[in-house]
Amino acid sequence: MSRSAQLAALAALLADNTRAAFCLALLDGRAWTASELAAHAGVAPSTASEHLGRLVRGGLLVERRQGRHRYVQLAGPRAAELVELLASRLDAVPDPPRTLRGSRVSEALARGRTCYDHLAGRLGVAITDAMAARGLLELTGGCALTADGTTWLTGPLGADPGQLRGTRRPLARACLDWTERRTHLAGVAGAVVCSRLFAGGWVRRVGSDRAVRLTPSGADALRDLLNLDPEPLTA
Amino acid sequence: MSRSAQLAALAALLADNTRAAFCLALLDGRAWTASELAAHAGVAPSTASEHLGRLVRGGLLVERRQGRHRYVQLAGPRAAELVELLASRLDAVPDPPRTLRGSRVSEALARGRTCYDHLAGRLGVAITDAMAARGLLELTGGCALTADGTTWLTGPLGADPGQLRGTRRPLARACLDWTERRTHLAGVAGAVVCSRLFAGGWVRRVGSDRAVRLTPSGADALRDLLNLDPEPLTA
DNA sequence: CGGACGTTTCGGCGGCGGCCGAACTGTCGC
DNA sequence: GCGACAGTTCGGCCGCCGCCGAAACGTCCG
Numbered sequence: 001m002s003r004s005a006q007l008a009a010l011a012a013l014l015a016d017n018t019r020a021a022f023c024l025a026l027l028d029g030r031a032w033t034a035s036e037l038a039a040h041a042g043v044a045p046s047t048a049s050e051h052l053g054r055l056v057r058g059g060l061l062v063e064r065r066q067g068r069h070r071y072v073q074l075a076g077p078r079a080a081e082l083v084e085l086l087a088s089r090l091d092a093v094p095d096p097p098r099t100l101r102g103s104r105v106s107e108a109l110a111r112g113r114t115c116y117d118h119l120a121g122r123l124g125v126a127i128t129d130a131m132a133a134r135g136l137l138e139l140t141g142g143c144a145l146t147a148d149g150t151t152w153l154t155g156p157l158g159a160d161p162g163q164l165r166g167t168r169r170p171l172a173r174a175c176l177d178w179t180e181r182r183t184h185l186a187g188v189a190g191a192v193v194c195s196r197l198f199a200g201g202w203v204r205r206v207g208s209d210r211a212v213r214l215t216p217s218g219a220d221a222l223r224d225l226l227n228l229d230p231e232p233l234t235a
Numbered sequence: 236m237s238r239s240a241q242l243a244a245l246a247a248l249l250a251d252n253t254r255a256a257f258c259l260a261l262l263d264g265r266a267w268t269a270s271e272l273a274a275h276a277g278v279a280p281s282t283a284s285e286h287l288g289r290l291v292r293g294g295l296l297v298e299r300r301q302g303r304h305r306y307v308q309l310a311g312p313r314a315a316e317l318v319e320l321l322a323s324r325l326d327a328v329p330d331p332p333r334t335l336r337g338s339r340v341s342e343a344l345a346r347g348r349t350c351y352d353h354l355a356g357r358l359g360v361a362i363t364d365a366m367a368a369r370g371l372l373e374l375t376g377g378c379a380l381t382a383d384g385t386t387w388l389t390g391p392l393g394a395d396p397g398q399l400r401g402t403r404r405p406l407a408r409a410c411l412d413w414t415e416r417r418t419h420l421a422g423v424a425g426a427v428v429c430s431r432l433f434a435g436g437w438v439r440r441v442g443s444d445r446a447v448r449l450t451p452s453g454a455d456a457l458r459d460l461l462n463l464d465p466e467p468l469t470a
Numbered sequence: 471c472g473g474a475c476g477t478t479t480c481g482g483c484g485g486c487g488g489c490c491g492a493a494c495t496g497t498c499g500c
Numbered sequence: 501g502c503g504a505c506a507g508t509t510c511g512g513c514c515g516c517c518g519c520c521g522a523a524a525c526g527t528c529c530g
Contacts, residue, residue, distance in 0.1 A: 004256035004276075007249060007322055014246035016488075021239035034507060041239075044490055049508055051488090068497040068506045078324065085320055087242055089313065135403035144379060144405035147423055151400045165386045168370035170379035171406070188382050251518075270476060279520055284478055286518090303476045303527045 013058045014086060018043050019051050023060065023074070023083045031064070031071040111233065112203065112212045118190030119197070123214060123233050127193065128184040130226035137185065143174035145189050156225055158200075159192045197221075248293045249321060253278050254286050258295065258309070258318045266299070266306040346468060347438065347447045353425030354432070358449060358468050362428065363419040365461035372420065378409035380424050391460055393435075394427045432456075 014020050021041040026032060032040075038048035052072055055061040060079050061072045074080045112123030119127060131137045136149035149172070153159045164171065173187030185193065197203045202218025205211070214222070219230035249255050256276040261267060267275075273283035287307055290296040295314050296307045309315045347358030354362060366372045371384035384407070388394045399406065408422030420428065432438045437453025440446070449457070454465035 002252075002256075003322070004259055005252050007259065007318075008252045008255040009250075010321055010324060011246045011249035011255065015243050015250035017237075017240050017243045018488080020243040020246065021237075024239055024242065035505095043488090045507065046491080046509080047489060053508090065507095070507065082320065082324060083242075085317065086245055087238070089245065089317060138405040138408075144407060144422070146405050147400050147402040150385075150406070165382050167382040170373040170381050171385070172379060173373075187379070253518080268476080269478095278518090280477065281479080281521080282519060288478090305477065 010058065013055055013060050014083070016051070018047065019055060022048075022051060022055065022072075024087060026061070026072070026074045027080065027083055027087070031073040034070045034072070037072070112214065114194065114212060118184075118186045118194045119203070119212070120184055121212075123203070123212065124184040126228060126233060127222070127226065130222070130228040131185065134226060137172065143172050143185055143187075145172035149189065153189060153192055157193065157196050159196055163192055164188060245293065248290055248295050249318070251286070253282065254290060257283075257286060257290065257307075259322060261296070261307070261309045262315065262318055262322070266308040269305045269307070272307070347449065349429065349447060350421070353419075353421045353429045354438070354447070355419055356447075358438070358447065359419040361463060361468060362457070362461065365457070365463040366420065369461060372407065374409075378407050378420060378422075380407035384424065388424060388427055392428065392431050394431055398427055399423060 014023060018041045022037050025037060025040050034048050034052055035045055037052070038045045041048065043051075052061065052063070052070070056063050056072065060075055060082075062075045064071045064073075074083065112119065112121040114120065118124065128137065128143070131149065131152075134148075134152075136146055136152050138144045138146055150164065153164065154161045167188060170187045172185060172189045174184075184190075197218065200218070200221060201215060202221050203212045203214055206213050214230060214233050219234060222228040222230050249258060253276045257267075257272050260272060260275050269283050269287055270280055272287070273280045276283065278286075287296065287298070287305070291298050291307065295310055295317075297310045298305055298307045300306075309318065347354065347356040349355065350359070353359065363372065363374075363378075366384065366387075367374045369383075369387075371381055371387050373379045373381055385399065388399065389396045402423060405422045407420060407424045409419075419425070432453065435453070435456060436450060437456050438447045438449055441448050449465060449468050454469060457463040457465050
């Protein structure tokens with residue numbers, strides 16, 4: 001079975017109104033009986049039974065028979081994550097329109113750019129990697145700021161501690177880089193790093209678009225602060 | 236259009252062998268022409284054209300007409316993330332088999348317990364959920380502390396700010412609960428919350444094992460601090 | 471201008487699958 | 501045991517949709 005067929009089969013599990021309603025209901029983490037789900041989705045018990053069979057066979061749900069009841073639950077955190085990511089996309093703003101300029105991205109943009117309010121491109125990825133190497137970030141799975149990371153932001157980097165307070169926005173968040181296809185630092189910490197680099201004259205915008213470049217003093221600063229070799233970023 | 240119908244419509248975009256093959260090919264980040272994709276997936280150009288129309292209308296792809304060519308690309312990092320998460324699940328180990336609650340787990344352990352240095356069980360999950368509802372945590376994907384969360388730990392909760400500094404351990408981390416199958420707060424913040432609850436006399440160990448119970452003053456405190464209904468945790 | 475080519479639209483075909491009701495199995499409670 | 505109830509299996513209906521080829525459209529190039 002080809003990879004695309006597997007992907008299609010997985011997506012097909014959620015590509016039905018009734019099954020989607022089941023999974024959304026099950027996002028509450030509880031175990032539901034088959035008839036509860038049937039009533040919730042407004043379908044006949046026989047229909048629900050078939051849907052549950054598919055979802056269990058597909059590995060998205062697990063079941064437990066107890067007496068005359070069939071309890072089902074999302075199969076685990078990975079299954080829940082899947083449903084949640086798809087569902088969350090419904091509320092989200094669509095991806096910003098992209099300008100397709102030929103089929104390749106300009107070299108300046110690939111080297112470094114801003115992504116909303118944080119840094120992306122090779123520059124953003126390199127800074128993120130260097131922060132992780134210094135123990136300021138943990139990159140397993142998502143992107144979590146360590147306690148050392150907080151200290152570093154307000155200490156050596158010289159960020160205003162007030163920027164790190166009073167917002168419901170996550171301190172650190174993983175953002176997927178389009179050109180590098182790597183995660184880099186976003187969230188409050190990403191914005192703080194970006195604004196400090198601009199404030200110190202360490203990066204500058206190139207022209208009027210989102211591309212940025214590292215200045216000579218910025219190269220020195222990154223070497224000092226993060227033990228980062230700026231060579232590949234200025235070439 | 237109901238939420239489940241929206242979810243189903245989104246999943247349906249990938250629930251076809253040919254469209255899935257398109258999206259997997261587009262994961263390379265390049266822009267492909269319609270006929271390239273048709274050849275790649277082994278379908279007639281007319282068929283590919285219809286699929287591309289659906290994917291673009293569904294917001295998963297963006298297109299750019301240039302002369303007699305139609306270039307398409309994944310719509311952006313969020314779309315790429317979606318495809319990648321689904322595709323990565325194909326290679327992944329299935330969720331571990333779950334033993335559903337009720338068989339042998341003691342009720343006291345299920346209600347609340349410690350997991351290393353943080354709280355788990357229904358108590359741990361309830362606190363995590365309440366913190367997320369107050370904007371102190373963000374649970375999408377992993378578990379990230381927000382700036383408000385940091386303020387809350389050292390303010391209302393009364394944690395020593397020094398505990399949040401000088402460690403390479405992540406501030407917040409998602410830990411999977413084995414009775415609830417839900418993620419709950421771990422990392423430095425999880426340890427801090429746990430130690431504050433013990434220090435305040437709000438939770439107490441039961442016997443010599445890892446089970447803990449909420450004290451009456453703890454129930455009041457959680458109501459005050461997190462707007463959390465402690466009823467299900469004490470019953 | 472004419473031919474080649476990339477793409478789109480349309481009609482028609484076939485299969486998949488979601489839905490229900492009816493009949494059946496198994497469990498619980500009286 | 502017997503009825504009530506939860507769930508399953510099966511057959512049949514129907515609509516959706518993926519597929520193709522043919523034809524049309526628009527662009528590029530000689």
